[in-house]
Amino acid sequence: MTTLKSKLQDDLTAAIKDRDELRSATLRMTLAAISKEEVAGKSARELSDDEVQKVITREAKKRREAADAFADGGRAESAERERAEGEILSGYLPAQLTDEELDALVGEAVAEAQAGGAEGPRAMGAVMKIVNPKVQGRAEGGRVAAAVKKRLAAG
Template sequence: MTLKKQLKDDLTAAIKARDEIRSSTIRLTLTAITNAEVAGKEARELSEDEVRAVITREAKKRREAADAFAQAGRTESAARERAEGEVLAGYLPQPLGDDELAALVAEAVKEAAAGGAEGPRAMGAVMKIVNPKVAGRAEGGRVAAAVKRALVG
């Protein structure tokens, strides 16, 4: 079953169960997917990876909004955003732990060094190697920080 089909089925189930948070979150995510499909010069069907990228983007928006609400003292709104983020997290692959990320980065650094890249200037080469391996499982900033630590430290 495709991810988009699963979202549609889960939306139907959430509506029947009268789960307002789940249904509204899935509805907004499906809208974001549709918007991505019709963006550009002609409409097209998104691949599984592109759908996953849209869900990841939506989850990141929820995390950032929850942080902003929490800092502003709006705990109720922050809690809702966190709940929506948890719904979306169920459709994403398990995030990489720090140890797993460090191991992937170390492997990529060795691979880049074999190609002649070393030191802090190898950042781009290492990122090119490691990004496809961690796609959707770790945020870019976190990956970049891990690469920088591995190259400098």
């Protein structure tokens, strides 16, 4: 068993013992998503820590989107619960890059892509190929794409 998955299970056990309903429900949902991912495909397999992290990232993103949808729909209580679940999940993810750190990585990637002959807005794909492995798990794709577009538009 991967260390991240076993940590989730240990934390779930502790949350159940502490009667922490929010934490235990959130960890149960996340472990269910991990299990579902493990049995998806032609044969069952155990996920690596990186794959488990991707599942947690996806679950955290779902919570953010649901919180926004609930807030837009006037259901503040449900939105607050989704945000709280997202906070619990963010504790299992690496720290997110600040805007300054992301801009610096994007700047390096743009310079590298331009050195390779990519120019203007059409360089977006080339820059994304360079920057994505560097920010993997530490910045959401939409945020990275927005930073790249802004940098390419600025020239």
